[in-house]
Amino acid sequence: MSDKHEAQPGDTYASMIPYVVPASLDLLQGPTAGVVELPTRLDWSPNSRYDLASLDEAIGLYNKVISEASTEADLTQYLNRDVLVALWPRLRLPRRCAELWNQRFPELAAGRRG
Incomplete structure (x- = not known):
């Protein structure tokens, strides 16, 4: 699911980046081991x-994947739910991107506080 809205006066470039957030963390079935090569x-x-x-x-x-994905398929191919939950507190994402993920998945935000 993409985050899309119309530009408003005062919006910045950063506020208009269309970050993709999956419908469910359970869709993230990507690799948990090995070497992953990302496409250009x-x-x-x-x-x-x-x-x-x-x-x-x-x-x-x-x-990289969370901030650059343009489709839910990008997320589901390269991310794994359990790995994401474990890494979430250590990730350094653009503020608005992290906010969108935290809003959709409060369990991620709770893990960051815990």
């Missing part, structure tokens, strides 16, 4: 491979 539409950096055995690389992958 999600990661245009020179190294778009992430080893999920590395905490730092897993965090990088989740930050």
Whole structure:
């Protein structure tokens, strides 16, 4: 599900980015181990491979996919519910993106406080 609304006076570019939030965390059935290579539409950096055995690389992958996904399919292919819940407190997402996910999934916000 995309976050779409019409531009209003005073809106900033950051407030208009159409972040995608899944309908349910249970849809996130992506990998939990191994090396994941992201397509250019999600990661245009020179190294778009992430080893999920590395905490730092897993965090990088989740930050990138959540902030750059343009479809729910991007999220379901690369993210895993259990990994997301475990990593959520460590992710550094754009403020509005994190707010949209926290609004849809209060259990993520609760995990950050806990």
